[in-house]
Structure formats: C-alpha cells, structure tokens
Amino acid sequence: MRLDGLSENQFDTSVANVLKQVGELKKRQLVGSRSLVILYTKTNNTWDVDETVSGSQLLAQWRVTFTPDTVARPHTEISYEFLVTPDSGFELGAFDAYPDPADITGDVINYLVDYSNPNLSDVNVKLKFGFKSSDTGTITWQRLAGV
C-alpha cells in the first residue's frame, strides 16, 4: 500500500490498526510447547566413561559438568545410559544421578553420578551422558575419589 494513495481518513484507520496489533503483541505472550526451544547435547563418543571400578570400592562417583555456550545456569535435565561388564545381576538401581549440592552458584551445571558397586571383583563401567537444556553446551566429566 502506498501512503500517497491514502486519504487522510484511511491513514488514520491504518495507524489505528497498527496500534491495535502492537497492543496485542504487548500482552502476555505464553511460552510453551510451540515456542520454547529445547536442545539436546551429547558427545560423539559411543561411551563417555569407560573405566575399571575395583571390587574393593563400594562407591564410584563421577562429576559430570554441562558448560552452556551462552546462558549462565540454564535449566537442564541429565540423562544417561550404563553398561557394567560383567553384570553381577544386581546393577538395577545401582546408579543414581543428581545435581551436585556443592555447586549451585556457578555458571555451569554439575551433576554427580554414583555407582553403588555390588561387586567383589573388578568390573568395567561404561557411561554415556546427555543433557536437555535451553542452551547448547559442552559435556565433561571427572572421576572422583569415591569410597
């Protein structure tokens, strides 16, 4: 539409329409399933952790860190898979993952992943991590001393 083709009355109406639409945009915009972009980050590794846990170790523990690319402390959900070789038959419920209570103020997200070792001899433990988040990021992990 060319402005120089409008009469003064039509111009008033056009401006009023624009204002009405701007007013609608300024109302609360709900963010939900159709507008909230959530991303998933995982490494290209088949397994992230591939380590031996001694039969004398009751608890093996890893700190898994999600370092977001742009946002400090985004909401995240950790997911993981595990494989213990040989399987003792008591691996169900032996793993647990939860936010690291020692670090809630930093800009990165730390989780602890525990393995309550039911074995008396050495086993191989494999773990694969993934994070749902509102940001992309990098996943790193570190074996802690354990018990």
Add this chain to the structure above:
Amino acid sequence: MTRIELTPELERMIADARRDIDELKNRQFAGGDNLKIVSNQTSNQTDATLSMPPSGTGEVVVTFDADYQERPFTELYVLVGTSPDILTPDTNFPYTTQVRQHIHDEALPKRTVWSVYFTSLSGTFYFKFQVKATDTGTIS
C-alpha cells in the same frame, strides 16, 4: 498527489507505536507467569504393578510422548502404594525409588523415557505416574 496532514494526535500515536515496536524488538524473557507448564497423567487408577521378590529391585519403564514439542522439559513423579486405592507410602513396606532418564532418541524427538528402579521387601506394588512438562502428551 494527496498530501497527508499529520495532526499532533496522529504524530503522537505514531511515536507511541514506534516506541512500542522498539520495546518489542528487545529480548523477550520467558519465565514467571508466561512459562506454561502442564501436568500430565493417564485416566487409569494405576499405571503399573510390580510383584517384588524379597529385598529385590524391579524396573518399570515409563514413556512420555509430547504432543507438539521436541525434547520437552519434563519431571516424572512416581506414586507408589500397596493398594491401587491408596497410592501413598506404607510404613510397613519401606521402599526406595530411583529414576533414570534415558539418553534421548534422535529418531523420536518428542519422546522422553525413564527407568524407575524400585527396591523393597516382597509384595505387590502399584504405581501411578505424573509428568510435569512444557507440553501436553501421553504417558505409557
């Protein structure tokens, strides 16, 4: 060519609109009262049953298929009871539950899967699941 006379009132309206549009072009925050969270559950009285051996651990796999959103944020709530009518903790049957979210399947982007590990004394236990999520969906 017709010239359009801008009255003071029209000029003010256009200035207001420009300012509003500039505000809207700024970063729009999502949170507080504009973030929509939905509580999902089935219409079933209970969703799963486990018959536990003495001091054993059982596993129930729970799937949430979102209606629209890929990789929705989710929280799984697990209600457990020794009767399908009373899904509350029973002190005669101490138990623990652990929840593990599976690695996301890229081929099924709307799906979230958990394993619920349940450890208890022997008995039959009934489970009801609720998923708080950024989308509606189906629990199975």
